[in-house]
Amino acid sequence: MNIRMPQPTLRWAALPLLVAALIAGCSNTSEPTPSPTQAVVPTVEETPTPEPSPTATPAPPDVLFDYTSAVGLLNAAEYEQAIARFTMVIRILPEFAGAYHGRALAYYNQELYDFALEDLNAAIELDSKFADAYRNRGIFHLNEGRVTDAVADLQKALEIYRERELTDPAKIEGVERTLRSLGR
Numbered sequence: 459m460n461i462r463m464p465q466p467t468l469r470w471a472a473l474p475l476l477v478a479a480l481i482a483g484c485s486n487t488s489e490p491t492p493s494p495t496q497a498v499v500p501t502v503e504e505t506p507t508p509e510p511s512p513t514a515t516p517a518p519p520d521v522l523f524d525y526t527s528a529v530g531l532l533n534a535a536e537y538e539q540a541i542a543r544f545t546m547v548i549r550i551l552p553e554f555a556g557a558y559h560g561r562a563l564a565y566y567n568q569e570l571y572d573f574a575l576e577d578l579n580a581a582i583e584l585d586s587k588f589a590d591a592y593r594n595r596g597i598f599h600l601n602e603g604r605v606t607d608a609v610a611d612l613q614k615a616l617e618i619y620r621e622r623e624l625t626d627p628a629k630i631e632g633v634e635r636t637l638r639s640l641g642r
Contacts, residue, residue: 521550525557532564540564553583559594566598574598589618589625593633600636609642 463478470615528543562577575598581591596611616633619625 528560532560537564537568553584555581555588559588559591563594571615587618589615592618605640609640612637
């Protein structure tokens with residue numbers, strides 16, 4: 459039987475040199491290496507606890523997935539799960555008005571009206587041109603019997619819709635129809 463041994467190539471010949479360089483690069487020459495008889499005492503440096511940042515944490519790549527998932531749950535009438543998912547998005551992107559708007563719709567469908575109104579207000583505060591949030595807050599006010607507030611929000615939504623070229627005409631028509639029914 460004739461066993462053939464692989465011939466060393468330049469790549470394999472350089473391997474011991476690479477390992478030696480790696481070991482040398484990892485050693486810390488500024489501190490002596492303790493002998494086996496010396497006790498190793500770790501040094502403890504006091505690290506200050508970081509203060510929470512008032513700004514959003516950097517958005518991980520899956521936040522878009524979380525938002526899309528939340529919208530899907532909302533559309534599937536899985537309101538509790540949608541609320542949880544929108545809340546995750548809000549924790550990561552607290553200045554994203556769309557997440558507040560979506561959570562408001564889920565809260566509304568769960569009959570958590572105070573939370574819904576709070577989130578609609580937050581969405582509008584974050585994005586003063588968020589026509590859908592004005593429209594939905596107007597409908598909310600209308601359902602609560604606050605006609606004056608409803609008219610103001612619906613008129614604002616209509617104004618923003620008309621400013622935008624790509625607004626779905628059905629949205630404009632729906633707001634106009636609601637305002638006409640209120641005598642406005």
